[in-house]
Amino acid sequence: xxxxxxxxxxxxxxxxxxxxxxxxxxxxxxxxxxxxxxxxxxxxxxxxxxxxxxxxxxxxxxxxxxxxxxxxxxxxxxxxxxxxxxxxxxxxxxxxxxxxxxxxxxxxxxxxxxxxxxxxxxxxxxxxxxxxxxxxxxxxxxxxxxxxxxxxxxxxxxxxxxxxxxxxxxxxxxxxxxxxxxxxxxxxx
Numbered sequence: 630x631x632x633x634x635x636x637x638x639x640x641x642x643x644x645x646x647x648x649x650x651x652x653x654x655x656x657x658x659x660x661x662x663x664x665x666x667x668x669x670x671x672x673x674x675x676x677x678x679x680x681x682x683x684x685x686x687x688x689x690x691x692x693x694x695x696x697x698x699x700x701x702x703x704x705x706x707x708x709x710x711x712x713x714x715x716x717x718x719x720x721x722x723x724x725x726x727x728x729x730x731x732x733x734x735x736x737x738x739x740x741x742x743x744x745x746x747x748x749x750x751x752x753x754x755x756x757x758x759x760x761x762x763x764x765x766x767x768x769x770x771x772x773x774x775x776x777x778x779x780x781x782x783x784x785x786x787x788x789x790x791x792x793x794x795x796x797x798x799x800x801x802x803x804x805x806x807x808x809x810x811x812x813x814x815x816x817x818x
Contacts, residue, residue, distance in 0.1 A: 646669070760785050
């Protein structure tokens with residue numbers, strides 16, 4: 630019994646690691662069950678025995694990948710009352726995470742429409758919560774706060790980091806400084 634359980638755990642681990650590899654190299658949209666099964670050295674039937682649907686496989690893949698990362702810590706940012714300092718700390722933490730997970734995050738955001746609905750909704754909600762947390766200490770009229778929230782949402786977006794730090798080759802510190810200066814400037818208007 631123990632040996633069989635160990636073999637099943639090993640097979641499951643191989644499948645999850647194969648899914649992470651395929652998602653990080655090809656992206657979720659191109660990550661077919663056949664490609665993952667082949668990479669794991671199992672049949673499609675074996676894969677389906679461990680993961681009955683794409684949602685279960687994607688959840689295991691994401692959990693495995695995240696376990697090897699140092700995710701951002703919004704709880705630490707929430708303790709910072711000063712709006713500019715919270716924004717600077719949060720963006721620096723986010724941009725570090727984006728840099729460290731660049732390949733997987735590039736594919737995930739590029740293929741967001743192909744993600745299982747529940748995971749797409751979780752990703753979008755997490756992005757909203759981060760922007761809301763970074764925007765919370767800023768004050769102003771409702772119109773001003775809407776603009777600041779939009780600017781902060783843009784600054785916190787993976788696509789913004791990628792555009793600045795990868796495409797334009799701006800350093801992460803420069804990108805954080807530029808986004809904070811832009812937002813603080815509009816907050817002071």
